[in-house]
Amino acid sequence: MKVEDEDKDYIDSLENEEWKPVRNPKSLIQELQETAVNTMAKDQRMNIRIGKRDLEGIKAKALEEGMPYQTLVASIIHKYISGKLKEVS
Secondary structure (H helix, E strand, C coil): CHHHHHHHHHHHHHHCCCCCCCCCHHHHHHHHHHHHHHHHCCCCCCCCCCCHHHHHHHHHHHHHHCCCHHHHHHHHHHHHHCCCCCCCC
């Protein structure tokens, strides 16, 4: 299983003393939390016009995922911009 392979890699890495302690963990945690909040901030509005069929498809997919369709659209845009969603040819 992939999970077991990943676990083995982590164990090997730890045993080979490749891990180093964080000097100021509280500061790092605070920085990462601030970055997460800023990344997820929805402080801009965008209006677009799309076809009825596309909107119905988005709403259906969002329903399958159990989320509002606006959240799904925002997630798709974020993933595409960050390179985690690629166009399939």
